Amino acid sequence: MSGADWLSYSLQDFVMFGPQVFLRLFVRINQDLWPWQVLAVVVAIGLPALLLKRDLRARRLAAGLIAVAWVVSGYGYLVGYFGPINWPAAWFGWAFVVQGALLAAAVFFGGVHGHRLPARRFAVFWLMAVCGLPWLAMADSGQWQAVALFGVAPGTTAAAGALAVALLTGPWRWLYLPLLLLWSVFSAAIFWVLQTWWLLLTPVATLLLVGAGFWLSPRPARSLD
Amino acid sequence: MADWFSRRQFLINAGLAGLALKSPSLFANTSGTPSLSPIMRQIPGANENIPAIGMGTWITFNVGGDEQLVAQRTRVLKTFFDLGGTVVDGSPMYGTAADVVGEALDSLGAHDRIFAATKIWTGDESETRQEAARSGRRWGVERFDLLQVHNLLGWQGHIENLKQMKANGEVRYIGITTSHGRRHREFAQIMEREPLDFVQLTYNVLDREVEDRLLPLAQERGIGVIVNRPFQGGSLFRRFQSEPLPDWAGQVGVSNWAEFFLKFIISHPAVTCAIPATSKVEHMKENMGALYGALPDADQRQRMADYVRSL
Numbered sequence: 177m178s179g180a181d182w183l184s185y186s187l188q189d190f191v192m193f194g195p196q197v198f199l200r201l202f203v204r205i206n207q208d209l210w211p212w213q214v215l216a217v218v219v220a221i222g223l224p225a226l227l228l229k230r231d232l233r234a235r236r237l238a239a240g241l242i243a244v245a246w247v248v249s250g251y252g253y254l255v256g257y258f259g260p261i262n263w264p265a266a267w268f269g270w271a272f273v274v275q276g277a278l279l280a281a282a283v284f285f286g287g288v289h290g291h292r293l294p295a296r297r298f299a300v301f302w303l304m305a306v307c308g309l310p311w312l313a314m315a316d317s318g319q320w321q322a323v324a325l326f327g328v329a330p331g332t333t334a335a336a337g338a339l340a341v342a343l344l345t346g347p348w349r350w351l352y353l354p355l356l357l358l359w360s361v362f363s364a365a366i367f368w369v370l371q372t373w374w375l376l377l378t379p380v381a382t383l384l385l386v387g388a389g390f391w392l393s394p395r396p397a398r399s400l401d
Numbered sequence: 402m403a404d405w406f407s408r409r410q411f412l413i414n415a416g417l418a419g420l421a422l423k424s425p426s427l428f429a430n431t432s433g434t435p436s437l438s439p440i441m442r443q444i445p446g447a448n449e450n451i452p453a454i455g456m457g458t459w460i461t462f463n464v465g466g467d468e469q470l471v472a473q474r475t476r477v478l479k480t481f482f483d484l485g486g487t488v489v490d491g492s493p494m495y496g497t498a499a500d501v502v503g504e505a506l507d508s509l510g511a512h513d514r515i516f517a518a519t520k521i522w523t524g525d526e527s528e529t530r531q532e533a534a535r536s537g538r539r540w541g542v543e544r545f546d547l548l549q550v551h552n553l554l555g556w557q558g559h560i561e562n563l564k565q566m567k568a569n570g571e572v573r574y575i576g577i578t579t580s581h582g583r584r585h586r587e588f589a590q591i592m593e594r595e596p597l598d599f600v601q602l603t604y605n606v607l608d609r610e611v612e613d614r615l616l617p618l619a620q621e622r623g624i625g626v627i628v629n630r631p632f633q634g635g636s637l638f639r640r641f642q643s644e645p646l647p648d649w650a651g652q653v654g655v656s657n658w659a660e661f662f663l664k665f666i667i668s669h670p671a672v673t674c675a676i677p678a679t680s681k682v683e684h685m686k687e688n689m690g691a692l693y694g695a696l697p698d699a700d701q702r703q704r705m706a707d708y709v710r711s712l
Binding site: 185188189191192193194196197200201204257260261262263 | 459460461463464465466467469470494495496497581634680
């Protein structure tokens with residue numbers, strides 16, 4: 177195809193599903209996973225408490241839980257539910273699994289630093305993400321069953337997970353970054369085409385929380401060790 | 402065959418009765434003669450007629466494993482059949498749409514009521530048969546009525562294979578597709594030299610470029626024309642639905658905007674069939690309303706285009 181042919185395509189041509197089908201993915205996975213969401217909520221809300229302790233093991237546990245959330249939302253939601261109607265989503269699903277594996281590797285191979293962290297600020301950003309973003313899918317769908325929980329829905333998981341930047345040492349942090357950026361662009365494009373305007377706030381929040389993650393990153397001089 | 406025919410006729414009549422109750426104006430024929438027969442079009446060069454309104458599955462039938470939506474789309478397909486439709490068009494590109502159509506056909510027991518059209522969508526030109534076989538399994542059909550090369554992807558090899566498949570009786574008709582007005586020059590060249598039964602292209606009251614070259618060429622070459630994007634992906638409704646229909650809409654057999662847009666298309670003498678897509682039963686009923694009643698003549702078509710442009 178010529179360049180002119182490619183230019184004749186719009187974003188809409190690459191989105192092969194409608195908003196109704198997309199928003200029902202949240203409802204369907206919530207119905208199928210019940211009651212495991214309760215555990216996801218407990219983990220999401222309780223996770224900042226692990227960072228309030230000045231204990232590297234607790235911090236590693238927090239990073240490990242975020243890693244699990246990447247894997248579950250990637251394989252569960254993206255590969256299992258979104259992928260069948262949108263094949264690039266399945267690729268992103270596997271990328272989420274790799275992101276989770278990367279974070280897990282950081283836990284085991286010294287990628288989680290022991291420096292002091294402004295844990296209260298981290299907690300504020302974290303709780304804003306895990307408590308605020310889940311409602312956006314509900315706002316667009318009008319169904320409370322569409323709540324997009326951390327550890328289940330990829331958008332909320334990526335947005336809150338972006339704060340893990342603050343837990344990682346330099347090289348790990350840069351490896352962790354590309355998927356956050358790519359996912360934000362990909363999901364924003366989909367929400368734009370589907371005109372799910374509330375959900376469009378999720379990739380925006382993800383990018384802001386990446387910035388927050390860097391801002392929260394402690395200086396090496398303030399070490400716990 | 403007789404049993405099938407009577408059951409089918411019963412279903413069509415029952416559907417028409419429902420349509421008449423919903424849209425009495427549809428059947429209030431101004432010429433004074435009843436018009437309960439669907440508008441059929443002959444496939445050029447074949448002794449076969451197909452209804453002038455078919456159904457597309459792009460986006461609308463890609464619902465994945467959502468059983469609730471599969472059941473709802475099954476109702477849409479049932480409405481389509483009940484109101485006299487047969488031509489269903491898909492593509493392996495459309496995600497799970499093929500599986501959903503197959504599941505709906507199974508639920509309705511309607512494999513014998515469909516004119517099944519799909520596309521070959523792979524750059525590997527040796528994969529034509531395998532791709533058709535895969536699609537056949539997903540639709541639950543033994544062979545397709547029509548196989549088309551999707552957006553000219555790998556068309557040289559696929560056309561040769563499709564010609565061979567047609568000669569072997571593995572498919573009844575073959576064709577090529579384009580959309581959004583893309584690659585019309587190359588499209589015309591293929592129409593001029595290949596023995597195609599159908600072409601599929603974009604045509605609607607606003608996108609009329611094909612009137613200049615491709616539609617006359619199809620008539621000249623005896624090629625059937627299937628029209629995609631008759632509502633310009635829904636944007637015609639978004640732009641015009643809040644506007645009133647013209648006072649003279651009844652004269653051209655139109656009682657809503659869906660009929661207006663579709664009758665404009667199928668009244669072109671080169672057009673065999675338009676394939677609007679919808680996910681709603683109510684919209685399917687409106688679309689199928691265009692399969693009945695009067696059609697605009699050439700002057701009235703011009704008036705329809707002028708009216709839309711004036712809005």
